[in-house]
Amino acid sequence: MKPTLYVIIPCYNEEKVLPLTAPMFLEQIQNMQREGLVSENSRIMFVNDGSKDSTWEIITKLSGENRIFTGIAQSRNRGHQNAVLAGLMEAKDMCDITISIDCDGQDDIKAMTRMVEEYLSGSEVVYGVRNSRKKDTFFKRSTAQGFYKFMSAMGAEVVYNHADYRLISARVLREFANFKEVNLFLRGMIPLVGFKSSCVYYERHERLAGKSHYPLRKMIALALDGITSLSVKPLRLISAMGFIMSLGSLAGIVWAVVAKLTGAAVDGWASTVAAICLLSSIQLICTGIIGEYIGKIYMEVKGRPRYIISDRTTDPQADKDQT
């Protein structure tokens, strides 16, 4: 059976680029249908993320012209991650696989063929990974690379140079639906679901038209969101700082006492310094301990599934039917 593919494309104020890329997506899906990789029921689903220009009108027109195109609209602009999630959740019960991709033609649309081939040879999640960032400006490239390094140092593991161009099977999406958190960082959350995964490498191009909606400010916000959504390491760093400070304070206290005994200090100085050193390190350690508990509460509140079963030697339903 050929899998039914839904391509999920978030769009925010993309009236300039959509008329250029929509035919490219159509051609790609038709090629895959011709090659027998995906079924005739496959669709291209645009998610309008509260655009203020004529993006939604373009989407409606496209879907009127060809039933391969469909569209959903968010009630207001909620951001790229929420738009992708809305598309994935809408599609998961209608298809076998989804591929999420930006609508600006930056990610090589043709790489979808290799992604579907990876799926057909057993991968449930296929990450699109950028080969190089030669086409990005130096600034974009270095800030983006800094972003991945900082994320991993802070305990939020992400696939290097992978953004949100990926194939996910409907089965993985059904498990992912149990991740109830509202702060989304999809590229860090999908690996948490597990299942067999692989990577497909591709060249990243320049935007075909229009301008980026991800300036540095939004990239920093996304990185912070990613770190604080996936990891409690920053809280743990407070405890570590507390312990380092207390060692430093010990040295400070010894120094103050020596200065007092050798008469090098004015009256009251030694006791003031000693008190400051002692209290500040105790305070940091206490904040760190509270942080540990807050971190635990935070993880509990997410209510993520505690286990996900991927395979069984026997189908429990079939077993029950037999008895």
Ligand code: UDP
């Ligand atoms: N996007 C969205 N909502 C937003 C911002 C962006 O749906 O609030 C979409 C946008 O239309 C595009 C994708 O997310 O399809 C990536 O955005 P962009 O190309 O501007 O980011 P960049 O590639 O520069 O990081």
Ligand code: MG
């Ligand atoms: Mg882009």
